[in-house]
Amino acid sequence: MTAPLLRIRDLAVSFATYGGVLQALDGVSFDVDKGRVVALVGESGCGKSATALSILRLLASPPARLVRGEIRFEGRDLLHLSEREMRGVRGARIGMVFQDPMTALNPVYTVGFQLIEAIRLHRKFTRKEAREQAIAGLAKVGFPEPAARIDSYPHELSGGMRQRVLIAIALACSPTLLIADEPTTALDATIQAQILELLQKLRVDLGMSLLLIAHDLGVVASIADEVVVLYAGVVMERGPTASLLSAPAHPYTRALLRSIPPSGPTAFRTRETKGRSLPTIEGTLPDLRSPPPGCRFQARCPDVVDRCTTDAVPLTSRSGGGAVRCFLAEVAEAAEPAATTDVA
Amino acid sequence: MSEEKKAPASRGRVAAAPLLQVDKLSKLFPVRSGPFESPRFIHAVDGVTLYVRRGETLGIVGESGSGKSTLARTILRLHEPTLGRIVFDDVDITRLPDGDLRAMRRRMQYVFQDPYSSLNPRMTVREIVSEGIAIFKLARAGAMADAMAAATLEKVGLRPDMMGRYPHELSGGQRQRVGIARALAVGPDLLACDEPVSALDVSVQAQVINLLERLQEELGLCMLFISHDLRVVQYTAHRTAVMYLGRIVEMGTTADVAEKRHHPYTRALFSAIPSLTPDGKKRLVLQGEPPSAMDPPKGCAFHPRCPSMEKGRCDVEAPTLEELVPGSHHRVACWHPEMD
Known part of the structure; x- marks a missing residue:
């Protein structure tokens, strides 16, 4: 297999704040293959934009600091390019669409x-x-x-x-990779549909790869080949879109999917069915200045066990492709032999 | 605090008589292109007729510029209505003088879209929530007003120790909860929520939706729920009105509107909801963009984008909002409603 167009390994970025050093990204790894659409999803503050800006080296340093990691794009490690070399990459090889067109x-x-x-x-x-x-x-x-x-x-x-x-x-400049940060969030529904159709068409016509940052899982489902779920700066789950959305392995992914109001012609609620409330994710993101030991989702997880609060959770490959960072999913997969950590 | 106002006849139930009745309401904004030019008018809201009952949520959907917010603001008289009539609890408030309107304002409150910019950054939560209590003299300043504010905060799921923040x-x-508490503190009967969850993450969005529904059940609130997110409106509204360029093009129970989708624009809007399960169905993508309200197209405002436009009719004469089946209360403004 040929090397992926973009390969991110163990990326860790911190921000210096008045309250202390904030670990924004902690060991993020994923690939974007040629001609594929990969979506980064998660709540605000989970590190989606920090990842995108790290790829383009657009994070102001200080306060941002690269702790460790590697971002390999077209065979070069972007993190070790000079600023001058980087300017030849930005815009020319990697294009960026920012969130707010206004x-x-x-x-x-x-x-x-x-x-x-x-x-x-x-x-x-x-x-x-x-x-x-x-x-x-x-x-x-x-x-x-x-x-x-x-x-x-x-x-x-x-x-x-x-x-x-x-x-x-x-x-x-016909980039080989386009990074789109919430490209349709600020747009109306019918215009959003137009822009998604355009991105899909461009990707087919130009053979371009797309790294899409989105919080709307509906948008993700309609365009992405693969999904990377981020939570508090950590990859919680990644895998092919269809299987990840239909059979999410991580409790966080499941909670995210459940909290979306159902749609479709039978989803509306009549007066009689009102009172059934939407499942929510209680609590908030952990304080990233001193993240808890063990799983970062532990405080909000409905299925938390003792081990989650003490041991670091490895990212474990799943049999159907993709990987998940959860002890419980690991147990479920234990029957399958392939259980490598971190690098898929 | 809600004890002192007359208790809703049936808590959490929808009463028969509408609390709010709006007749042919229009709001025109004058726009001058120069100091000596005579003004032209933008029909932001154009002849809207609707009603909302106690304990009921009317969802208003449409794209930006369709007049959703202007409609709600005009109903609450945050804008002066140009034409038409607004009746709130059997009182015609269309031209109510300021003094009388003030008393009405307590009963009609607005929850704003952006919890980041709609709260005064120099005021504490206590000051924000108790401002209305002081203005309407609902409690003497000090311990009583504080207790009232604390009770309201508790109602929206915030701890009283947030008061000093x-x-x-x-x-x-949390900010959106404060925004809701601010509106609730004065004990309103009608709550106009303008995109209350658009700025929030999905997990938090679900919490706020649940909160609004719970409050409606408990207090028998009548709600206008404005959103561009059909999925949210579909989930929470009893009835839905679809707006396009200042007019309602389809209105009925949410079930009817979502299921039948008689108006081609309603169809396109529903089709534009990205599905979580890609089923390979081709999405109906509308071409073009909503026209400017400055010079709306002749005839049906939707005709330049409409897939079933009939020349000589749709582009000449504007359809009125009519029941397709008499007695169904499902109204559509279209010459060629989709019937399948």
Whole structure:
């Protein structure tokens, strides 16, 4: 098997805060293969964005500090590149779409200017050539009348259009990996459907890999091949989307899935069935300045046993592909022989 | 605190007579393009008729700019209505003068969307929750008002020792609970919740939804529940109204709206809910974007995006909200409702 496009191993990042050192990521490992869509899911504060920003080395240091780990992309360890080499990766090889299309664009420049800027940073094009490229790029992301509207300012565009511009900028230099941080969260339902369809199409057309950061498991289900579930800076479970969502092995994944209001034509509640309440996850994230020994989910876990509060839990491979970090799931899998730790 | 107001006839049940009745309500905002230009008008809310009973939740769904928030704010008279009539508990409040309106305000409260920006960062939880108590003179300042605030906090699942904290010391879910406590402290009958869970994580979202449902059962609250998240509305609302460009295009019991989806826009909205179990079904993806409320399309506002648009009819004449089956209370504004 060929090496994955992006390979993250044992990534640990801490932040210095006034209250002490906060362990934001603690031993995160996963791969993104060529042409695949991998989704990072979890609640806010669990380390999704910290992972994405670490890949691009965009975390300000200090307060952020790389404790240990390796991020191998196209054969190079990104964590040991010089800032100058890194600039050749950012934008050129790895594109990034930020969460909020309302604030990610500069309001005082036209979208054309910002798109051309991105193109000319990495390629030796004349202004005219770059402009043609920019128009072609906008057309590719389904921006209507790109030649006429390339000189619009961000405030003249709707949220969906701005998100298309951001995707066009991220794709300007045909990156092999696109990182999208909550690309549809700020958008309306029908526009969200359009953007998801676009990402799906681009991935097929361009053979690009996608690292998607999302908290909406519905979005994840509709586009991702694999899912990585993060909790308090630790990978709790990962695996192929279909099996992970249909048969989650970790109590946290199960709790997350249960707390989503059911949908579908039979999900509505009549007056009679009201009063049945939605399952919730009680409690809050552990204090990452002094995480508890053992499992980080212990305080909120419905199935917690004594061992969970004392022993470090290894990430154990599952027979159906994927891996889970839970003693109870480990017992369930014990019949299967392959039980390697950490590196799948 | 709710003892002093007249107890709802049937707690947790839906009474027959509507508490809130809204007739052909419109809100127009003037927009001037220059100091000497005559203003043009945005029809943010355009002839909306609806009712909500005690103990009932009316879900209002639609995309941004469809007028959901403006509708709720106009109903509570946070905006002055331009046309139409609002009747709350048999009192016409459409043009109620300020003094009388003030008394009404106690009975109609608003829970705002963003718990990060809707709480004053310089006020403690105690000050935020007891501000209304002081304004409406529901308790003498001091120990009594404090006890009342503490009781309200307990009702929303916050410990009284939170009283001394500032909003920045709270998590998103706790802040939203404070926002709800602020509204509840004055003992309202109607609660307008504007995207109350949109800014929260799913696990916390479920807690807040459960809380709102429990409060409704206990206090017999009448609720307007605004959300762009159909999954949430579908789960929590008794009846649902779908808005598009300032108008209601479909309204009925949530079961009817979700099951029948007569309006093509309702269909697209429901189809856009990402499913957790990919079933390979092709999603119905609407082309284009909602038009501007500045110059809405002629005829049915949805016709430029509608898959079953009929030229000469849909683009000429606007359909009215009518019952498809008389007596069903399931109303649709469409010339070609989907019937399968």
